[in-house]
Amino acid sequence: MMNATLRHCLAAALLAVAPLGAQAQETLKIGLILPMTGPFASTGRQIDAATRLYLAQNGSTVAGRKVEIVLRDDAGTADTTRRIAQELVVNDKVTVLAGFGLTPLALATAPIATQAKTPMVVMAAATSSIIKASPYIVRTSFTLPQVTLGIAEWAAKNGMKNVVTLVSDYGPGIDAEKTFVSRFTLAGGKVPAELRVPLRNPDFAPFLQRVIDAKPDGLFVFLPSGVGTQFMKQFTERGLDKSGIRLIATGDVTDDDILNEMGDVALGVITSHHYSASHKSALNQKFVAEFRKATNGMRPNFFAVSGYDGMRVIMKGLEATKGQGGEALLDAMKGQVFESPRGQIMIDAQTRDIVQDVYIRKVERVDGELYNMEFDKQTAVRDPAPK
């Protein structure tokens, strides 16, 4: 890549003639690897916009040096992501790696973070096991078990005895299913059927038929954002919304990015998640308004808020270490406690994972638009997976 070679030459020339102090003028780079194309492109879009918003709001200089984001598309494959991460570390000399839309991509990159002693901020991937893959990983997104606990307990407390689960057949889906089943049955409920839907699924008909056969009180759903719309439409089309089966889910199904376009089929769905664009706090209202302005009307979703908070963690960390990276930066990231647009959050100093409030929300129409309105919450929820 021409840029890298040119930079090498320039850096070498500078080092040769400039005094030591001149090195302090080098930019601090953050390597942001996101899904900018392919089926998860909307995730990348949201995080990209959020990180840029943070820098625009809070300035992109720290300790006298400019901070620059190097954005790369992950191409959806683990080995390409790993190679890009390696190149960012070795050639572009990034201080921090960030992003990571899918679990295998994060897992493949983890050894690079460890080997290069570069902190890695996971802003999207949600499988529990990621945090153990490297001691340099910090997470600002969420884990599926963390947000599923809420709805499982809510269901048990609100009179549901029989709930069928329906999840997408991949890592996060299975995590969600396992957590729900264990928590719900612990609270005395029964799960008569556990349905797994292939990721590439065009039609939900057979699975919804199985749901009808099982005659449950409720249906718990996890689907990656985007697929949820199809599902909701078919759920309503079969009259299931009027059949007494309550639809509960994790917030991925009622993703703020597309919630408003879903239409009335989404009304009344109860979900548990860590962020809603309707969260009532001054910080969030400012965040949503400025995000909309910067992106021509897009509503921020839970990925955007992870990107925003991730930048905050990185920038405050760099401030504390005066621009140093490595172990020092990692230590400065651990233990941060602050108010995020989603509520109060903390990066656990021991596990480096995110501890946050999980809200129970219901989809309602407010001011003509659909929002997830929070009506209950669990405070300071940790990822329940055994460490």
Next chain:
Amino acid sequence: MTPAGSSPSAAALSASARWRWWEFALLAAGLLSWLLLPGHALLLNEIAILALFALSLDLILGYAGIVSLGHSAYFGFGAYVAALFAKHVLPDPLLGMAAAILAATGLGFATSGLILRGSDLTRLMVTLGIALVLYELANRLDWLTGGADGLQGVVMGPLLGRFEFDLYGRTAYAYSLLVLLAALLFCRRLVHSPFGASLQALRDNPLRAASIGLSVRRRLVAIYSIAGGIAGAAGALVAQTAGFASLDVLDFHRSADVLLVLVIGGAGYLYGGIFGAIVFKLLHDAISVLTPQYWTFWLGLFLVVLVLVGRDRLVRPWTWWERRRT
């Protein structure tokens, strides 16, 4: 009987098997790139692996005329075998490579019965189906493969006991280059032999080939298995140099990419895969650095222009506006 080597066909074969100047130049370029471009070893490693994968596809597509949209099945199978071997048996890369090649050849042999008959479209769909089934199997057997999360805990031992796989990727690139070279030499020998000539005969006209006594079935099975083995070697390289294997090694887009690469470079002369891999990867990387979101547009445009203008005319810009001599 006339002694071997003096008949006109034998003479023709050995003439075509002679090393050309550009083959030497290519080898030299490979060696020099390892020496002079240490900062790009990672990207070059990816190119070498893709080139190896494309080489295996060239054997069945360019030489035997089998159109495959599911070649990632053997690639992915080799990757998982190598990763599992390193995790559960021995972390030695060369032994793992051998295991992967054997396993992938076996899989190629086992599935070769399915591609013996049918038109281009049939083979396209059957091979695609095989790859999709394998993908779902890997997803289903998540206790073995790690499922969608991928197979973790693969720690590779040093190559030949001495060379560790480092962060800069130099060992990885050298390893991939050597495997590519070995495969290239093997394939060269193969296609410039009577066997190779018979393959081209049956690609061009299976009916005539069968009528002069060539066993079409046996040759197809043989070349398909060999191609499977070499694809498995490429997959093993990916798993070993990345220390990780996940479902995307079996994904459809890998089959589609390798087909594109081979068609870009030209099928049927063994080096198409290498040139195509270089062009495709460099373009993809360069464009996606410039525009991480919309690189598919420019890549698509490149492909369309490439086909409309024609590969050989592309490198001679003054011929672009000449009327095509059909």
Next chain:
Amino acid sequence: MLTLLFDGISYGMLLFVLAVGLAVTLGLMNFINLAHGAFAMAGGYAAVLLMNRAGWPFLATLPAAFVIAAVAGVVLERTLYRPMYARSHLDQVLFSIGLTFMAIAAVDWFLGSQQQNLQLPPWLQGRFDVAGVGIGKYRLFIIAVCAALTILLQWVLSRTRFGSRLRASVDDPRVAAGLGLDVNRIFALTFAVGSGLAGLGGALGAEILGLDPTFPLKFMMYFLIVVAVGGTTTITGPLLAALLLGIADVMGKYYVPKLGAFIVYVVMIVILTLRPQGLFGRSIAR
């Protein structure tokens, strides 16, 4: 049970409308057009945009989707596709994939990468319950439209002059040209209609299959399966193949959910291994 059958049939008919254009162009022009999905996507987006931004009623967007995709087909056929007819299959694959990439990125650029949403008019929402079998109104509508289209296509093919000319050109383009048929015009018209049908299918399917920029690549596989299994020499071949695919997919996922995703692929492999020319194709020595 019967509900499932009904769902499978509607899914299958939708696939048929989407794939029939591909079958005809492949059979007629021996051209592997992997960009077929892009025409479907164009029709889908046209319908969504007309409904959401211009306020058109749903029924009016369907013929609009057909026309827009057909016009796109004519334009592209004249300009880009014509020089490609004589090229090898591989070049055609490369070319059509390149076009697909461009279409996907262009749609992403102009309209964003989220799922697009269609609001069905109230008379198409919900279902009837007939003797215990749930019949979704929209699915019934799809079956009705697709069945009408099939009958229309079959009628055109067997009862009109154009149809017999088309059949002649499929059987042997050189002889047909020798008899004075304007084969080029027939190609152009057929390509336009095939693309138009794809566009219509995209608009109809937006509600059930979803619509986003990756639509062409996601569903290309299914179209190819329909065409490969159904053969390219008749209309009824792909129809039956699509129905088989739809029903097998839906039933398979219901009865054997563990193997749900495999079923379709295995069925296809089995059929193609036993009858390489497809269930209903003639063995053409192409």
